[in-house]
Amino acid sequence: MAFTRSLFVPALLGLFGFLAPAVGVPDQVAPGDPAVVTTDSGAVRGVVSDGGRAFLGVPFAAPPVGERRWRAPQPAVAWSGVRDASHFAGACAQQARPVLGNPEVTNEDCLYLNVFTPPGGSGGKPVLVWFHGGSFVSGSGAHYDASRLARTGDMVVVTANYRLGAFGFLAHPGLTAEAPDTGSGDYGLMDQQAVLRWTRANAAAFGGDSANVTAAGQSAGGLSVCGHLAAPGSRGLFARAVIQSAPCGVASRPAAEAAATGRAFATGAGCLGSAPAIVACLRAKSAAQLLKVPTSGAAPWWPVSGTPVLPVAPGQAIAAGEYAKVPTLIGNGLDEGTIDTLIVESAGVHLNALTYPLVLSDLFKTNGPKVAARYPASRYGNDYRLAFGAAFGDYLVACPTREAARHLATAAPGRVYAYEFADRSAPMLYNMHPDFPLGAYHGAEIPYLFGYLPAGDVKLNPAQTRLSQTMTTLWSRFAANGAPDPATWTPTTADPYLTLSLVPDAITPRTDFDAAHQCDFWATLPPPTSQGSM
Template sequence: MIRRIAVALTALAATLLVPASAQASSGDPVVRTEAGLVRGEVTAEGRQFLGIPYAQPPVGRLRWTAPRAVRPWQGVREARDFGNKCAQTASWDPGYEQPAHTEDCLDLNVYVPEGAGRRAVLVWFHGGGLTAGAGQDVVPDAFARQTGTVVVTVNYRLGALGFLATTGLDDEARDGVSGNFGMLDQQAALRWVSANVSRFGGDPGRVTIAGESAGGRSVCTQLASPTGKGLFRAGIIESGAYDDCAARPHGTAVTEGADFARKLGCDTVACLRGKSAADILAAQGDYDWGPVVGGRFLPRQPSAALAQGAAAGVPVMNGANQDEGRLFAFARFDLAGTPLTAEQYPAVMRQEFGEEVLRSYPLAAQPSPTIAYATAFGDMLFACPALRLDGVLAGRGPVYAYEFADRTGPPFASLRNVGTDFDFGATHVNEVQYLFKHFGLESPLNAEQRTLSRQMVQYWGSFVRGGAPRADGQPAMPPGTGQVLSLRTASAGGNAVSTTVHGAHRCNLWDSAAVS
């Protein structure tokens, strides 16, 4: 009882220390949140507050439980450095060369432009296959200034620590379904935004959720979740409609969870909770870690839920990149030192896609076997699912479609360190550097690419502020289906509304395969 009284007095003291009127001051780097005071810093772009906890650390007995409200703290908490990345293996991305074994990672970052007023809010979920990445992967301070919005980037649990489902964890869950811990983290962050963003000058009634790749898939999942209703007003899905936003069937997730537990020599939840993060990462392997269908969070598959009106009335901006598959084909073949040869191409295509796809993607029409394979892979996994999602959403609310098609841009930050002359074109992830500092780095864009970058920031910003996606002197992003705004530099034809994207990606072929 004495401890609870002390905590309550601490929260009251925080309220008294910083009056609400002081929080609107753009030059004041101290803001009162519900849990206590945070001190950020003033930068050339505005104010930033880094590493703010939005939930209790999911460690010990809280591992594999739904996120719990963060405990209040005393005094002023410094918010000038990023928090810990959630546990993950090493990768080639800048700053991720070493594995992260920390589970105390449920933090977010807030970027605030100068000036007063209630600003629209963008909440960004990072990509990384739901097994890697962190909120700090993008630094959106310039985006916040240029668009006049508040931007929040979020960490959430990954891999087995974020998506393990077992019968033992099911028994602990109120609805009998485990495995959505990372998705529940995202909703906890959105609840934090609802409760606190007004103190940073944001409008909790104008929140747009956005993300790229696994972050885009997260947006698609949150749109379909009944427990997310009211936490946001719009969504942006960048290259996130892959697999038609499918979640894992509960039975499949539990079966894979049992196999994972056996790898660790465990048959109880207590045993699993006793394993180190390093042990968990070593065992998580190639399982398809991701959301689980069933239960309160996700009663139905996202595609079915959206078709039946789960996100009715919620505006969505959805798109993919023209050459999505090139990154994956490069990693599989060229980076591994075994570029796909013309002799190997027919057998690989027949084995993975079938004879009809091989005929539809003749090698003679592409500059190399790897790029020919990449074209089919990207059309199947990203381009056509994105267009199908447009159709699902169109009857339920405004949907705006784009395709990032700038083949002139530099490879994104990680690929610039690889040292290759591979032609990545408009590949997966490459649009992110046109919107934000990717991995905190300024991209080496030329004058034309910088112009396209400014236009894209305007398109995204106008949507976040509550309107149709528009840019000065450019065609509006079209609503509905059948039309897509192609984003290109001026020398490549400039931004233009296209009606041929579906055919260019051979989506009649892939749509029929998806149905069958």
């Protein structure tokens, strides 16, 4: 059976979609008007309600179009008057993802962010900057309504777009020659650095403390935070980190591998000749044309290590203790791999007694039989889908997250807090209707912290609402002072690994994480890499 790792790549993704763009509108500023804030580029008018303020579609960089495509982000162009900030801006260009319900987007003028503040005009509040997930090929800051998190957590929350796919992560020798100070392939990561710099410059205007910024994200957004922990250009831009469902060991791909992908992409686009000619040809293509260029291999678009922007792979930097040692909140879902099961089956592979060992052998090569023996279907109600989900989730997310957290705790003892989201009745976020239980799947914790707009009005039952309130409190306390709740949440150590299990009305420390996820077994196998990982 032909079965490649590329089937797994889209499985662990975050959030995607787009809404209407913001439009600049000259206006008059009323003295003391809470709807108007002056940024370093000009004044913006947001929306004020009893629950707080929202400033949507605020530019943090110049549009990366034309000759600015595949270059480091440039400062936003200043404007006069008051810019309308009452609507989300459009998402960055991305291919359609039908299995998750998001359409193709060809918009490149997308470097905008959104600011949510709590009610009241006092300043000095902690700031949380959220980077969306989506496998680095999809997603949008507009998917997250952070008004509840800002209000209940009494903090300022920023959500942002960043360039995706080939627009954000194309590495090519011709592009590297143009910008040897940054190299090529990390444009999306540089966009995020621009968001953090904008936040530092403008937080006070929105009531925030520019010296108390938390960089946070889930899935690819969490992997981005791993990158910022290691990236020299991100140092000093944030004081704390939140990494959700994102094992830092797969947060980048080597420069040589990325350059090979880039050369193949240019050939597929019909751009040949000298390096400058290839770059000029690629810049002349429309976004729609580039989105149709075929790519091969798993995870072709990913942050690139071995560049001036990201000299060392984040997982290696963290293991060596060579990273920004800030307080970190890190964790995973109990059932991370069930979404991967859906992706496998959506590709036409029904997991059963015949196909299960074949899939494992394709993924784990000669170790496939060992994995099958460790994860027999009989342990999961004779459901091979659940067996595969457990194996893949432990291999890709749970145990690598534990490994990263242990390294973090070794280098920064007493400042690393680990969790496991374990509500197996969490509502479904994605455009999927499985006939088997997904449990606490990848991304299931999102509505407990944010309003998630693509999913519509997600309903939490009373017990889940209480869990949501507790999580909001814990996350906001961490953002405020680096310690979520000393009375109930003990910082983890390298050994033993200590996690807080987040279950409705049953939040308790978990002491059997290693055994439950069979981490000792996975330590004997080759670790996951960026290829075929998320």
